[in-house]
Amino acid sequence: MGESIVWESDLKKALARAGAEKRPVLLDFFNPG
Amino acid sequence: MDAVTYPTASVVEFISKNVTPLRIPSDSEPLATDFMIKWTPTLIILDENGREHFRTVGFLTPEEFVPSIMLGIAKYHYGLDRFQSAIHCVDDVLKDHPKSSAAPEAVFLRGVLGYKSAHDAMSLKKAYERLAEEYPGSEWAKKALPYRLIH
Numbered sequence: 001m002g003e004s005i006v007w008e009s010d011l012k013k014a015l016a017r018a019g020a021e022k023r024p025v026l027l028d029f030f031n032p033g
Numbered sequence: 034m035d036a037v038t039y040p041t042a043s044v045v046e047f048i049s050k051n052v053t054p055l056r057i058p059s060d061s062e063p064l065a066t067d068f069m070i071k072w073t074p075t076l077i078i079l080d081e082n083g084r085e086h087f088r089t090v091g092f093l094t095p096e097e098f099v100p101s102i103m104l105g106i107a108k109y110h111y112g113l114d115r116f117q118s119a120i121h122c123v124d125d126v127l128k129d130h131p132k133s134s135a136a137p138e139a140v141f142l143r144g145v146l147g148y149k150s151a152h153d154a155m156s157l158k159k160a161y162e163r164l165a166e167e168y169p170g171s172e173w174a175k176k177a178l179p180y181r182l183i184h
Contacts, residue, residue, distance in 0.1 A: 005039055005048050007056040011064065011083070014055040019081035024109045025053045026102060029065065030034070031073040032058035 034074050034092060041095035051106060052078075078105040086112045100130035104139055111142070116150035137171035140164050144177065158183040 008014040011027075018025045038044055048054050057064055059073045068077065068085070078087040087105030107122035123146065126139040144160025147153050157180040164174040165181075 003045055003049075005045055005054055007054045009056060011055065011057070014053050015079070015081050015083055018053040018079070021053060023051065023053050024086070024106055025055050025079040025081075026048065026105075027068075027077040027079055028034070028054070028056045029059045029068065029070045029073055029075040029077070030056055032060060 038093060038095050038098050041098075044095050044098050047099045047102070052102070076102070076105075078102070078109050080109060080113060084112070096130075097134055100126045100133035100135040100139070103130075104135040104142070107139070107142060107146075111146065111149075116146055120146050120150065131167075137164060137168040137173040140168065141173040141177055144180065154183050 007028075008017065014025050014027075059065055059070050059075070064070075068075070072090050074092065075088060075090050076093075077085055079085055086109040089101055089105070093101055103122050103126050107119045107126070110116070110119035110122060120143065123139045123143045126133070126135055127143070130136060140160050140163050144157045147156025147159070157177070161174075161177040161180040161183075164171065164177050168174055
Protein backbone atom coordinates (compact mmCIF):
# COMPACT_ATOMS: atom_id res chain seq x y z
CA MET A 1 0.00 0.00 0.00
CA GLY A 2 1.54 3.30 -1.07
CA GLU A 3 0.98 6.81 0.22
CA SER A 4 -2.43 8.40 -0.10
CA ILE A 5 -3.63 11.97 -0.55
CA VAL A 6 -3.94 13.98 2.66
CA TRP A 7 -6.98 16.13 2.06
CA GLU A 8 -7.83 19.31 3.90
CA SER A 9 -11.48 19.59 4.88
CA ASP A 10 -11.73 23.29 5.77
CA LEU A 11 -11.63 26.00 3.11
CA LYS A 12 -10.04 28.71 5.24
CA LYS A 13 -7.33 26.37 6.44
CA ALA A 14 -6.64 25.18 2.89
CA LEU A 15 -6.40 28.75 1.56
CA ALA A 16 -3.96 29.69 4.33
CA ARG A 17 -1.85 26.61 3.59
CA ALA A 18 -1.92 27.35 -0.14
CA GLY A 19 -0.72 30.88 0.53
CA ALA A 20 2.11 29.65 2.71
CA GLU A 21 3.14 27.01 0.18
CA LYS A 22 2.60 29.34 -2.82
CA ARG A 23 0.38 26.80 -4.53
CA PRO A 24 -3.20 26.73 -5.73
CA VAL A 25 -5.95 24.86 -3.92
CA LEU A 26 -7.49 21.87 -5.69
CA LEU A 27 -11.06 21.84 -4.38
CA ASP A 28 -12.97 18.60 -4.97
CA PHE A 29 -16.71 18.73 -4.39
CA PHE A 30 -17.62 15.05 -4.02
CA ASN A 31 -20.83 13.07 -3.62
CA PRO A 32 -21.00 12.05 0.05
CA GLY A 33 -23.40 9.21 -0.87
CA MET B 34 -12.36 9.06 -8.34
CA ASP B 35 -11.88 7.34 -4.97
CA ALA B 36 -11.79 3.87 -6.51
CA VAL B 37 -9.51 4.51 -9.47
CA THR B 38 -7.93 7.93 -9.82
CA TYR B 39 -7.01 9.11 -6.33
CA PRO B 40 -5.27 5.85 -5.28
CA THR B 41 -3.01 5.95 -8.37
CA ALA B 42 0.60 6.63 -7.41
CA SER B 43 1.22 9.18 -10.18
CA VAL B 44 -1.87 11.14 -9.09
CA VAL B 45 -0.86 11.07 -5.41
CA GLU B 46 2.61 12.33 -6.35
CA PHE B 47 1.24 15.04 -8.65
CA ILE B 48 -1.14 16.35 -6.00
CA SER B 49 1.47 16.31 -3.27
CA LYS B 50 3.92 18.31 -5.42
CA ASN B 51 1.58 20.82 -7.03
CA VAL B 52 -1.56 21.69 -5.09
CA THR B 53 -3.14 21.94 -1.66
CA PRO B 54 -5.92 19.33 -1.82
CA LEU B 55 -9.29 20.12 -0.26
CA ARG B 56 -12.43 17.93 -0.27
CA ILE B 57 -15.88 19.25 0.50
CA PRO B 58 -19.13 17.22 0.35
CA SER B 59 -21.36 18.47 -2.45
CA ASP B 60 -24.22 19.07 0.02
CA SER B 61 -22.09 21.27 2.29
CA GLU B 62 -23.61 24.74 2.60
CA PRO B 63 -23.05 27.57 2.00
CA LEU B 64 -20.09 26.46 -0.14
CA ALA B 65 -22.11 24.29 -2.54
CA THR B 66 -24.34 27.25 -3.33
CA ASP B 67 -21.48 29.75 -3.37
CA PHE B 68 -19.64 27.64 -5.95
CA MET B 69 -22.83 26.68 -7.84
CA ILE B 70 -22.22 22.96 -7.51
CA LYS B 71 -24.76 20.99 -9.57
CA TRP B 72 -22.92 17.73 -10.27
CA THR B 73 -20.05 15.67 -8.94
CA PRO B 74 -17.20 15.41 -9.07
CA THR B 75 -16.56 19.11 -9.61
CA LEU B 76 -12.87 20.00 -9.36
CA ILE B 77 -11.91 23.66 -8.98
CA ILE B 78 -8.57 25.44 -8.86
CA LEU B 79 -8.51 28.37 -6.44
CA ASP B 80 -5.85 30.90 -5.58
CA GLU B 81 -5.02 31.73 -1.97
CA ASN B 82 -7.73 34.41 -1.98
CA GLY B 83 -10.38 31.89 -2.93
CA ARG B 84 -10.78 33.11 -6.49
CA GLU B 85 -11.66 30.44 -9.03
CA HIS B 86 -9.36 30.00 -12.04
CA PHE B 87 -10.48 26.66 -13.49
CA ARG B 88 -13.10 23.97 -13.07
CA THR B 89 -13.85 20.59 -14.55
CA VAL B 90 -16.95 18.47 -13.99
CA GLY B 91 -17.11 14.69 -14.27
CA PHE B 92 -14.87 11.69 -13.74
CA LEU B 93 -11.24 11.87 -14.84
CA THR B 94 -9.08 8.80 -15.37
CA PRO B 95 -5.60 8.91 -13.83
CA GLU B 96 -4.22 9.53 -17.34
CA GLU B 97 -6.51 12.54 -17.84
CA PHE B 98 -6.43 13.87 -14.29
CA VAL B 99 -2.81 15.08 -14.30
CA PRO B 100 -2.91 17.01 -17.62
CA SER B 101 -6.34 18.45 -16.84
CA ILE B 102 -5.29 19.80 -13.45
CA MET B 103 -1.93 20.93 -14.85
CA LEU B 104 -3.86 22.99 -17.40
CA GLY B 105 -5.86 24.38 -14.50
CA ILE B 106 -2.67 25.35 -12.72
CA ALA B 107 -1.50 27.06 -15.92
CA LYS B 108 -4.72 29.10 -15.89
CA TYR B 109 -4.15 29.92 -12.22
CA HIS B 110 -0.73 31.37 -13.06
CA TYR B 111 -2.13 33.13 -16.12
CA GLY B 112 -4.90 34.66 -14.01
CA LEU B 113 -2.23 36.08 -11.71
CA ASP B 114 -0.19 37.41 -14.67
CA ARG B 115 2.60 34.90 -14.02
CA PHE B 116 3.09 34.16 -17.68
CA GLN B 117 6.36 32.24 -17.49
CA SER B 118 5.00 29.89 -14.83
CA ALA B 119 1.88 29.38 -16.93
CA ILE B 120 4.01 28.64 -20.02
CA HIS B 121 6.00 26.10 -18.02
CA CYS B 122 2.81 24.26 -17.01
CA VAL B 123 1.38 24.30 -20.52
CA ASP B 124 4.64 23.03 -21.99
CA ASP B 125 4.60 20.18 -19.45
CA VAL B 126 1.09 19.19 -20.57
CA LEU B 127 2.19 19.15 -24.20
CA LYS B 128 5.47 17.35 -23.54
CA ASP B 129 4.18 14.68 -21.17
CA HIS B 130 0.52 14.31 -22.20
CA PRO B 131 0.22 15.22 -25.90
CA LYS B 132 -2.63 12.76 -26.47
CA SER B 133 -4.71 13.92 -23.49
CA SER B 134 -8.02 15.74 -23.76
CA ALA B 135 -6.35 18.81 -22.25
CA ALA B 136 -3.71 19.05 -24.97
CA PRO B 137 -5.63 21.02 -27.64
CA GLU B 138 -6.60 23.71 -25.14
CA ALA B 139 -3.01 23.73 -23.90
CA VAL B 140 -1.82 24.51 -27.44
CA PHE B 141 -4.34 27.34 -27.69
CA LEU B 142 -3.33 28.72 -24.29
CA ARG B 143 0.35 28.47 -25.25
CA GLY B 144 -0.38 30.74 -28.18
CA VAL B 145 -2.24 33.22 -25.99
CA LEU B 146 0.54 33.20 -23.39
CA GLY B 147 3.17 33.83 -26.06
CA TYR B 148 1.20 36.83 -27.21
CA LYS B 149 0.43 38.17 -23.75
CA SER B 150 3.98 37.74 -22.44
CA ALA B 151 5.94 39.02 -25.44
CA HIS B 152 3.34 40.66 -27.71
CA ASP B 153 4.29 38.05 -30.29
CA ALA B 154 1.33 37.68 -32.65
CA MET B 155 3.10 34.85 -34.47
CA SER B 156 2.65 32.81 -31.29
CA LEU B 157 -1.06 32.81 -32.05
CA LYS B 158 -0.48 31.73 -35.64
CA LYS B 159 1.83 28.94 -34.50
CA ALA B 160 -0.88 27.75 -32.14
CA TYR B 161 -3.35 27.66 -35.02
CA GLU B 162 -0.92 25.75 -37.21
CA ARG B 163 -0.20 23.19 -34.50
CA LEU B 164 -3.88 22.73 -33.76
CA ALA B 165 -4.67 22.31 -37.46
CA GLU B 166 -1.87 19.77 -37.81
CA GLU B 167 -2.18 17.76 -34.58
CA TYR B 168 -5.74 18.36 -33.31
CA PRO B 169 -7.77 19.28 -36.42
CA GLY B 170 -11.09 18.03 -35.03
CA SER B 171 -10.87 19.86 -31.72
CA GLU B 172 -12.98 22.85 -30.73
CA TRP B 173 -9.73 24.70 -30.08
CA ALA B 174 -8.68 24.35 -33.71
CA LYS B 175 -11.95 26.07 -34.63
CA LYS B 176 -11.43 28.81 -32.04
CA ALA B 177 -7.95 29.48 -33.41
CA LEU B 178 -9.11 29.79 -37.03
CA PRO B 179 -8.83 33.62 -37.16
CA TYR B 180 -5.14 33.38 -36.25
CA ARG B 181 -4.37 31.72 -39.62
CA LEU B 182 -4.62 35.20 -41.15
CA ILE B 183 -1.80 36.63 -39.03
CA HIS B 184 1.40 37.38 -40.93
